[in-house]
Amino acid sequence: MTQTAAVASERPSPETAGDNARAWLDANLPQTLREDILQEREPSIAELSEWESKLHKAGIIGATWPKQYGGGDLGLRAHLDISREIGRTPMPESVNSIGKELAGPIILAVGNERQKAEYLPAILEMRNIWCQGFSEPNAGSDLAGLRTRAEKTGDGWVINGQKIWTSGASKSSHCLLLARTGSVEDRHRGLVLFAVDTSLPGVDIREIKSIDGARHFCEVFFNDVVVPEADMLGSPDQGWAAATRVLSIERATNRMHRAWRFENQLQHLVSACAENPATRRLVEHDYARPLAEVAVNIELLKGHVETLVGSLIDGNEIGPRGSLPKMFWSEAHQDFSKLALEIVSRFPPDMSDPLRAVKRRMEDIYIKARAETIYAGTTEIQLGIIAKRILKLNWER
Amino acid sequence: MTTEYDLSPEDFADTAKAVVNACAEADTTATRIALLADAGLTGILASDSSGGMGLPVDFAVPVLHAAGAGMLAAPLLETMLLAQAFSGTRDDLATAIAIGHTKVTIAWNGELDGSAGTVDRAPLAEDCDAVLVFRRDGSAILVTLGESAEVLADDTLDLERPEARVVITAAEGPVLSAETVTELQRTAQILRSALILGAAEDSLERACEYAQDRRQFGKTLVSYQAIQHHLARQCLAVETIRNSIARSLSPHCEMPVDAARATFIGATGLGANTAETAIQIFGGMGYTWDVPLHRHLRFVRTLAAQGKAAELLDNVAQQLLSAENNKKELQRAS
Numbered sequence A: 001m002t003q004t005a006a007v008a009s010e011r012p013s014p015e016t017a018g019d020n021a022r023a024w025l026d027a028n029l030p031q032t033l034r035e036d037i038l039q040e041r042e043p044s045i046a047e048l049s050e051w052e053s054k055l056h057k058a059g060i061i062g063a064t065w066p067k068q069y070g071g072g073d074l075g076l077r078a079h080l081d082i083s084r085e086i087g088r089t090p091m092p093e094s095v096n097s098i099g100k101e102l103a104g105p106i107i108l109a110v111g112n113e114r115q116k117a118e119y120l121p122a123i124l125e126m127r128n129i130w131c132q133g134f135s136e137p138n139a140g141s142d143l144a145g146l147r148t149r150a151e152k153t154g155d156g157w158v159i160n161g162q163k164i165w166t167s168g169a170s171k172s173s174h175c176l177l178l179a180r181t182g183s184v185e186d187r188h189r190g191l192v193l194f195a196v197d198t199s200l201p202g203v204d205i206r207e208i209k210s211i212d213g214a215r216h217f218c219e220v221f222f223n224d225v226v227v228p229e230a231d232m233l234g235s236p237d238q239g240w241a242a243a244t245r246v247l248s249i250e251r252a253t254n255r256m257h258r259a260w261r262f263e264n265q266l267q268h269l270v271s272a273c274a275e276n277p278a279t280r281r282l283v284e285h286d287y288a289r290p291l292a293e294v295a296v297n298i299e300l301l302k303g304h305v306e307t308l309v310g311s312l313i314d315g316n317e318i319g320p321r322g323s324l325p326k327m328f329w330s331e332a333h334q335d336f337s338k339l340a341l342e343i344v345s346r347f348p349p350d351m352s353d354p355l356r357a358v359k360r361r362m363e364d365i366y367i368k369a370r371a372e373t374i375y376a377g378t379t380e381i382q383l384g385i386i387a388k389r390i391l392k393l394n395w396e397r
Numbered sequence B: 001m002t003t004e005y006d007l008s009p010e011d012f013a014d015t016a017k018a019v020v021n022a023c024a025e026a027d028t029t030a031t032r033i034a035l036l037a038d039a040g041l042t043g044i045l046a047s048d049s050s051g052g053m054g055l056p057v058d059f060a061v062p063v064l065h066a067a068g069a070g071m072l073a074a075p076l077l078e079t080m081l082l083a084q085a086f087s088g089t090r091d092d093l094a095t096a097i098a099i100g101h102t103k104v105t106i107a108w109n110g111e112l113d114g115s116a117g118t119v120d121r122a123p124l125a126e127d128c129d130a131v132l133v134f135r136r137d138g139s140a141i142l143v144t145l146g147e148s149a150e151v152l153a154d155d156t157l158d159l160e161r162p163e164a165r166v167v168i169t170a171a172e173g174p175v176l177s178a179e180t181v182t183e184l185q186r187t188a189q190i191l192r193s194a195l196i197l198g199a200a201e202d203s204l205e206r207a208c209e210y211a212q213d214r215r216q217f218g219k220t221l222v223s224y225q226a227i228q229h230h231l232a233r234q235c236l237a238v239e240t241i242r243n244s245i246a247r248s249l250s251p252h253c254e255m256p257v258d259a260a261r262a263t264f265i266g267a268t269g270l271g272a273n274t275a276e277t278a279i280q281i282f283g284g285m286g287y288t289w290d291v292p293l294h295r296h297l298r299f300v301r302t303l304a305a306q307g308k309a310a311e312l313l314d315n316v317a318q319q320l321l322s323a324e325n326n327k328k329e330l331q332r333a334s
């Protein structure tokens, strides 16, 4: 990569943020990171980190964070405009989305000045990569059943317990850890959030191979890990409130680009198929209407995302309504992934590289999409949230 | 929502609900149109010069939402659209429509090629004075019903706004340009979605109420997770329609035309599903004539046909497959 367009001092204004992002991405996305061409190897963490720190320098990442912590001081509308362009660009997902979209906003909300100054710029500059230590072997959907203990000592806390499904933990420098000060029976009470340095003695991280063949998933063991008091985020009783806030962010605004990435995937499939008479027939004839239904769903998804952003700009909280885009996206995207898999399964054996690229991408999407109705609260849990907290239904136990 | 107008769209919601309730007590279409016109609801979109309020489409959304929820038996959608469409070129006519003197409907299916032919899907045509008929060249003509334009009752799925066929032997009357017709059709997509939203939301509310009341196996139906999840899915459907309407009308929407079309296509499927699910949750009771869920279902399916949801889906497919489509991504709505 040779160009380094906008630098920090020339950050985009709210009105032009989307256009600037578009121009910068067009000029700077390296071929080796494009998801719509056949790649010989996966990019390394170092390459991805370098790319992401460039995105930050160009003002594309961190747009809404305060300037003093390396952000762009822009509003959510600009973030949406930028997110659209990120989505439209077939580039890799962030390797630090937990840092940028969960830990960062939480630190901004409940962290103290020192924590903000220390952690926030490091996240944007990719010096720190974060993971999220919430789920445990016996506390998944029922997160309030978590057992990892935080015991107060003279100058800090001693952590003991185990986390699981911790995405990216083996590549991370910090863990957003949810632990409890009391007993499991306390449920939502006495939960506390920490910023844990994963290189501390007693932190043991083991990778788990997931169905897509990757090793992002991890188990994280905490054996008498001493965490300084200064790394507690918020107060001990704020843990659950902060955690539910994390989860509603996760469901609603996290990866705001996904409607447009979804659209990019659909367009990639359709345009790649157009080049060959046999595959063109598939999209123009055999699957035209199901593909159009996907296009309609993408518009409906944008309706959720854009209306939610409008509502946040008007000062409303996300609350349980974060479940709506999460559910709509995960199911619509899984439906698309099944359709796309069926279409690419019918490609001719002498397919060209562009067709091979789309086939590989769609097969990968299909497998990965299985996770979308599980993480950030399973579909069944989202339905429960909607029933109880949006419809406010009353029922007997 | 704050606007440059003195009123907000939400201000119309309560009035609309009250008028729709009053309409339910009235026994003729003419009385209902008069009630709607007296409350100013028929002229929301028509310009000031034709006795209307000249408000943007956002303001009509809560009114049609109330009409859909309250099973309004009047051609309100058609009246609003025609009062707006004739504003400017035929203010006298637009005024007569807006104040309810001339009762109008639209034959949503079929086109005239020349001055004679048959069109159909004209809601409540039997109770109207004139019907708008689309023409092959994209324009449309408002034909007075009578000897040269005969209304024939048709089989109709919709009970509140029964559809009729119109056999035309000599089409004469005021004309709408092709451009105006295109605009009318687009506005209709959003307003139909609002009608569907009302019908779907009322279906969902009835189902929630029933499920919290009816007991089986010693517990209320809603105590069973299968029922909770059914209802939650329909809540997602209703909110999807609502948010998509809002997005289509937002000044921040990049492609409002595409968004309105997708909103309508999506609303027809989601809305029908909500009514169908509500019938399921009511069990045998849901299958009775007196429980009005089937009325909502019939209405939504009829609106899908009137708005040509199936054909629009084909258009989406064509657009997706067209060569210009990739460029479309970068194009910004003005």
Ligand SMILES: Cc1cc2nc3c(=O)[nH]c(=O)nc-3n(C[C@H](O)[C@H](O)[C@H](O)COP(=O)(O)OP(=O)(O)OC[C@H]3O[C@@H](n4cnc5c(N)ncnc54)[C@H](O)[C@@H]3O)c2cc1C
Binding pocket: A131, A132, A133, A134, A135, A136, A137, A139, A140, A141, A142, A164, A165, A166, A167, A168, A371, A374, A375, A376, A377, A378, A379, A380, A381, B225
């Ligand atoms: C790709 C991926 C990445 C993840 N990354 C992280 C991460 O970085 N950090 C982290 O903390 N966690 C992470 N998770 C974990 C994720 O949050 C949990 O998997 C999820 O919350 C579900 O918990 P569980 O796996 O224990 O399943 P369980 O809770 O055991 O659920 C199993 C099944 O039972 C259903 N079920 C559970 N309770 C109910 C109920 N009350 N009613 C009806 N059905 C129910 C569920 O819907 C599900 O279908 C990740 C998961 C995945 C798949």
